[in-house]
Amino acid sequence: MSGDAGVVEGPLHGYHHETYVAPLPGGEVRWKCREPRPGLLWFDRRCFASEEELLRALQRRIDGIPDLIQAGSASLQRFIEGETLGALYGSGREIPPFLLGQIVSLFWQLARVKPDSLAAERTCTSDDRAAEGDTAEFLERLILFTEKRVYRRNMPKFEGLFRDLDLHAGSFGHLRKQVSGLTRRPFCLLHADLHRENFVIDAQGRLWTIDWELAMFGDPLYDLATHLYLMRYPQDQESRMKERWRAAVEDAAPGSSAGWEEDLPKLLAFKKAQSVFTDVSRTALSLAEEPEVDERVLVHAGGRMQEVLRAAATPLGIDSPTVEHVTASLEKWYFKNYTPVGAERLPRPGPRPRPCVGS
Structure with missing residues (x-):
């Protein structure tokens, strides 16, 4: 759809989808195309x-x-910069x-x-x-x-x-x-x-x-x-x-x-x-x-x-x-x-300070 594989960015980080971003020929706005990742919970x-x-x-x-555009059979969302x-x-x-x-x-x-x-x-x-x-x-x-x-x-x-x-x-x-x-x-x-x-x-x-x-x-x-x-x-x-x-x-x-x-x-x-x-x-x-x-x-x-x-x-x-x-x-x-049968487990960790979690 982009006409140039070199302008395609992706896959982008995301849990549910595999997402790629690219401009359509002759346009400056980038659009995203994505598909659900198979086998996810x-x-x-x-x-x-x-x-x-x-x-x-x-x-x-x-x-x-996001705006939308139809590109052939695909409905694309505008990628928000x-x-x-x-x-x-x-x-x-x-x-x-x-x-x-x-x-x-x-x-x-x-x-x-x-x-x-x-x-x-x-x-x-x-x-x-x-x-x-x-x-x-x-x-x-x-x-x-x-x-x-x-x-x-x-x-x-x-x-x-x-x-x-x-x-x-x-x-x-x-x-x-x-x-x-x-x-x-x-x-x-x-x-x-x-x-x-x-x-x-x-x-x-x-x-x-x-x-x-x-x-x-x-x-x-x-x-x-x-x-x-x-x-x-x-x-x-x-x-x-x-x-x-x-x-x-x-x-x-x-x-x-x-x-x-x-x-x-x-x-x-x-x-x-x-x-x-x-x-x-x-x-x-x-x-x-x-x-x-x-x-x-x-x-x-x-x-x-x-x-x-x-x-x-x-x-x-x-x-x-x-x-x-x-x-x-x-x-x-x-x-x-x-773990394969017979593989050795990790050593049991001893007491340690509570880990820091979150951002």
Whole structure:
């Protein structure tokens, strides 16, 4: 499509897709072409048949989303030139007010997109959708997806690791008790993955929102909970974001923030619990991609997993494990699944300072 293999850049870093970027002949704008990576585990519910079809339906309704172009049989997204928010302001850092305002504006626009107003094919049937405003049933569908599609489906591969970390079927019953009793709120479009790497800042300071493949219709407060959980704002800026979000969605669709102060902790509890099954599985599988799995690699991976497990201890009703226990469980699982019979295991690490994790 580019007419010159020398101008093609890629594959770009990404978990779900293999992505290449290139200009089309005679044009200066670059476009991205991507395909899903085969054999990947999907840890999140997907509700739209095509991200490109969704973006096409959202043109002139949501600011700062990629344009599209048809190149033969391929639908290409414009590649947004710039830096991700995470590259400019890493996890835990405060972001400038002019960017925070653009994120608030995005929430306002999302709250105005209602389920019956968007012409984009959805993969879920009407029987598999929560009734309008039924936030409790919306959350139950998300819990069921995690329970059936992440935990049960991957049990054959991760059974030993789940068991050693005290993750079992009863964890979901405990979680349901922790998050029950949500207030009804009018549904709207959710991006459902608004973190620092999905925001791109161009040379003019404009914020663009990318990677809409996890978008869905549902509880607007769930989008805020996901955003806060992934962004890791400093505490004072998080408080400002909550208040500005409330004002924005109420202006866009009255009732969208009903009961938010009582329900936000419940939705954050779900996000913490969901991350356990996602991050434990991904971290374990990532070891197979390491050129060499030594004590340092295992301790670093174990430290990341321990942080996630500690955060979810209350929602899942489990004890918070030590780094040493998590690392030993991970090592045991890895050598059982990836080491040839008869190969020698690593020496057991002794007590050591708690590893530094995060960005």
